[in-house]
Amino acid sequence: DIQMTQSPSSLSASVGDRVAITCRASQTISTNLNWYQQKPGKAPKLLIYAASTLQSGVPSRFSGSGSGTDFTLTISSLQPEDFATYYCQQCYSTPPYTFGQGTKLEIK
Amino acid sequence: EVQLVQSGAEVKKPGESLTISCEGSGYIFTKYWITWVRQMPGKGLEWMGRIDPSDSYINYSPSFQGHVTISADKSISTAYLQWSSLKASDTAMYYCARLFYGSGTYNWFDPWGQGTLVTVSS
Numbered sequence: 759d760i761q762m763t764q765s766p767s768s769l770s771a772s773v774g775d776r777v778a779i780t781c782r783a784s785q786t787i788s789t790n791l792n793w794y795q796q797k798p799g800k801a802p803k804l805l806i807y808a809a810s811t812l813q814s815g816v817p818s819r820f821s822g823s824g825s826g827t828d829f830t831l832t833i834s835s836l837q838p839e840d841f842a843t844y845y846c847q848q849c850y851s852t853p854p855y856t857f858g859q860g861t862k863l864e865i866k
Numbered sequence: 867e868v869q870l871v872q873s874g875a876e877v878k879k880p881g882e883s884l885t886i887s888c889e890g891s892g893y894i895f896t897k898y899w900i901t902w903v904r905q906m907p908g909k910g911l912e913w914m915g916r917i918d919p920s921d922s923y924i925n926y927s928p929s930f931q932g933h934v935t936i937s938a939d940k941s942i943s944t945a946y947l948q949w950s951s952l953k954a955s956d957t958a959m960y961y962c963a964r965l966f967y968g969s970g971t972y973n974w975f976d977p978w979g980q981g982t983l984v985t986v987s988s
Contacts, residue, residue, distance in 0.1 A: 801980055802963075855975075859910050
């Protein structure tokens with residue numbers, strides 16, 4: 759199975775900061791990579807699919823990049839509502855669908 | 867609006883059986899797989915399995931095979947996750963999600979149900 763590793767596991771940042779979360783696959787997955795946002799007590803929400811395509815309704819301050827084994831989720835200017843946990847997920851070799859362990863983004 | 871609505875929270879004792887549900891609306895239920903995801907308290911997301919509601923073909927994660935049963939009733943646009951004998955370690959939030967296929971090999975989970983909290987305690 760393909761393993762997904764996110765870094766960092768947690769991150770403290772301030773409103774207005776630019777932040778980046780990385781995700782590494784244990785083998786190449788082309789651009790078959792999705793990003794989800796989960797707020798406390800809520801279900802995950804799709805942010806980005808196919809590594810860089812923004813889901814409808816997602817603010818343009820979110821962007822995704824990468825291919826092969828290394829991927830990045832970038833938030834250009836953090837807003838208060840962006841503080842949440844973010845998960846990457848590979849959809850290249852499925853099933854199984856594997857997620858990263860999550861990155862918790864907290865307010866500094 | 868496409869949505870998945872899950873059944874309510876459950877509190878059970880070890881050894882009891884349980885079935886939780888996930889009802890789809892706003893789209894043709896048989897055109898998309900439904901997938902189930904576990905989230906244990908304070909932990910990450912784990913994929914459990916998926917079902918094609920059109921013919922009830924199922925794939926399980928090896929980690930969950932034999933521990934849960936996934937099923938669907940296409941006549942009422944509902945998928946199910948079932949346990950025959952719960953353990954305390956089954957305490958978790960369980961989410962269903964629609965598996966959407968885009969172009970080529972791209973696919974993703976969207977939307978998600980609101981989650982069903984299962985608590986197993988003596």
